[in-house]
Amino acid sequence: MLTPDLLHFSSDNLFAELTLAPSTHGPISEKELAQLLALPEFNQLFPIEFNIKKAVKDINALAAQDEGKTTQTFKIAERRDAEILLETSSDNMQATMTLVAAWGGRSVKLPDILHSLKENGISMGLSRLKIEAILKRLTLLKPGESISSVIANGKPAVNGTHAKIERKVPLARERLLHPQERDDGTVDMRNLGSVVMVSPNDVLMVKTPATEGSKGYNVLGEVLPATAGKDVQMVAGEGTQFDAADPNKLIATVAGQPVEINNGMQVDDVLQIKNVDVGYGNVDFKGSILISGDVCEGMQVRSSGDITVMGFVESAVLQAEGDITVSKGVLGRQLGGNELSTKLIAKGQISAQFVQYSELNSQANVLVTKQLLHSKTETQGTLTVSDATGRRGDLIGGSAYAEKGIVAVTIGATADTKTELYCAMKLDELKQQFKDLDEGSRSLTVAKLDTEARLRRLPPKEEWQADAVMVEQVKMMLAEKHRIDEELTREETEKEMLAKETDGYYDFYFIESKKHIFSNVEVHIGPAMQRTQREHGPCQVRNLHGEIQFDYSNKK
Template identity: 30%
Template sequence: MNLNGITLTESDGRVFLHHQAAADRPPVDATVLHSLLQEAGFGQCLLYKEVIAASAVDCNTVKTPFVVQVAERRDASLELEIAPDEMVVQVSLSPAQGGKAISLEDIHEVLKAAGVVFGINEAALIHACRLGQIAHWPVASGEPAQDGQDAAFDALLDLTADRAPKLNESGLIDYREHSGIVVVRPGEPLMRRTPATDGVPGHTVKGRELSPRPGLDLSFSSQLEGAQPASGDPNLLEAAVAGQPVLVEHGVIVEPVLRVAEVNMASGNIHFEGTVQVEGDVTHGMKVQASGDIVVNGAVDGALLEAGGDIHVTGGIIAKSQVRSQGAVSARFAEASSIHAGTVISIDDMALGCELESLNQIVIGDKLPQRGCLVGGSATAMMLLRVPLLGSNKAGTTVVKLGANAKLQAQLQALDERLLKEKATEENLQKLGKHLAATGDPKGMLERVKATWRQAVQAWSKSLNERRELEEQMAVMLKARVEVVQGVDGAVDLSIGSKLARLRKEFPDGAFLIDPAEGLLFTDAAGRAQVLVPA
């Protein structure tokens, strides 16, 4: 296209329109000037559209020569964004307008100038160059440090007794889980320890190393009776004596197993560091005290049983017997006796005139529901009492208490005191580390202080987790309930938490529980609720 008196020139990437009046030139408009720029090879440049439109008017009206810039060449632009933590780099590309496009080498030069040397994604760079226009496109990423794993302890025997009770989501323990006595021989493997790992350092995109948190390295417990590390493998725990393996924290102990036919005047009292298995009865006035489990295949008649583990009685517990266990207690029936369990009391048949106390639950009559009952005496549990028939109109008052655990309260108070001390230690070490860093660490103590500080943080974190677990257990106590399969008969004083109801009438099958808004309720099998003690 040739327009008399109108020419285009370029200087230093700037495009100018030169105008001189011409009588024989037809009128021009913005479209004509755009076509002129296109034909002259300036169509890809940045066009000044408003200037071009104004110039078209001037070309038709102004009689004197003039020169005006109507376009310019612009190279492609690149914007680099580095995250404050130096873990991500993004690029934004604006395309060239008649100028130079961004090349792969150009992006590499910009990254190098910004100090980006790690985690560059070559494929992402090529993709950005191919598109020519892109916003906030990630092209490099740092690698986070991988914290070390804490030391792990894996039991090698599936049937190893575990005396740590396992709670379900309702805060109850499966009272049916009673493992038999497993016996190991000297040299038999018990547990494998996997040492803690240091972790893997990370890097920012600028190459700065990120230190990992090393795992907490724990050794086998120093007090593992009957077990020892293998001579050729310090991370393998094996039995040193024959006996019953029992899981404890960071290890396994092996308790000797003592088997006797009967505990009577002929055998004498039994005091044993381990597990005791009695094939017959434990007779009146006799004592069996064991650090492990006690298994009685007969009856307990007016005797004393104390166990650090579980107590299982195939027959009955009668005649003012006293039975105390850190774990569970199970028996066929109980009468006029005192039974204390750290976890669960399970009575197959009936409990008459007994003092029952469990830190989790009492279950009566599950195996013989037609005979199962709790009559007279008292029953205290944290979470659950389940019994077919509660009370009797032919006996005195039966006292039932649910939803309290003094042991948990004491543990929580002690833990809070420990947390305060551990937090103070961590803060003091942190201040000392900052002070040493600021003064140049003249005595070379900084690394040791940092290591001690990391250990203090780990100890404090572990205590926080313990507190959360305790709080969860205490929150679950609000779900405490008394379940009656047949009903209530006779006088029963029933308290759940701080609410006391004196039951002096019959109730059908149903459950007694606390509703935070309503109070102490009884809900029958059909779901109908009545308030016994308002909130």
């Protein structure tokens, strides 16, 4: 049996040494050595497993030999200082510290941690409270046990918000979805309210400016730049101006009908007509047109603003720089060569209660609240065939192309009427736009680096500041650098927005039916195409990995 006196500290007090004569004390076992190391004065030391195994092997081999009479010494345990382990995340936005409790050695103090942080370059986002807390918990650990904690967090850069323009007045097209309520609480579907008019000094639009964003940093102290928000220039059309007290407000300067234009508004004179018929003649008016009755067969109406028709449009042509709103219906018939007798062409939105055998062409959106039958529809926005409740809205026959998606209550008919739908057809075009922007950004970057290199090669300022020609050249170079920086920022913002749109293109743009899609509906989403062979319930139809997929998960 091994006695406690055989184990002692080395002269430098760093090791536990076993000293014995193998022939006297051997053979021995690892268990016996473990019992010695469990003594109070040694139980805080780190067992050196390799040396323990070697000591047992050597002592037992010499126990029965003459050489075993010679005393031998083995270092079987040692003091080890506490450890500080620092690890940063892959993006250097977080630092984790692990402390390993000492084996009878020196513990960790705050200055040790600060020194280690400095050596590892961790300098930002540190939490002194978390460091002190982990140090306190370290004192409760057994030798060799460890504790970890996040002690530093970087600050992400916050990109600026894009400028936003908010319209503060209603438009004529919005009246279609908001019939007037009677005194008894019922709704008069024929009465769409009075004409929307504004007076001088009425606020038309309010702009929320873009923000620059705020820079961030990682735990290594590296600055993370922020992307400034994209600015939008609010446009003051005719009959409007910016408020002298607040340039972010657009106000009316005259009385008239408010008309939305690209990123702005104008206030139009309003031409009011009872009926457009042979007796009145065709209409071509610079301003907005309100027709309280109908537009009759063979007539043409053109406007630089909105066209609002309170009655019907039948086999006529309407063309507007703004919106076209028809409170009742749009009626046409089929002519030779698949031509249709009624055409509505608008740069703004086209809205009507029902449409049949007509061509609709809008650069914005198309809204039909009841039925869209056997017509040709083309819009760069969305096509919606639904009332406000989502209970009624039939899209039957003809063809409909809406770049940003189609929503209808019912698509097709039980009679298997052929109906063609197209959406999300411009992905290749958007990708080309992104490629062009990327090439432009690269060219600008080269020009920027060239300008910066020229500025760096300038002699000291005191050598040329009295030379008027040289001063002018330097001003021009600085102005050019500023222009390039602004252009680069603008293009990078556009690239970011375009990248988001192309990456999620088919997630954004799809076809949705709130109740039914019947058979013989031909669906085109991008290059993918499928003709329905059966009836489908409420669903979204998407391009998934190049194939048409029906998603029923959103049905109500």
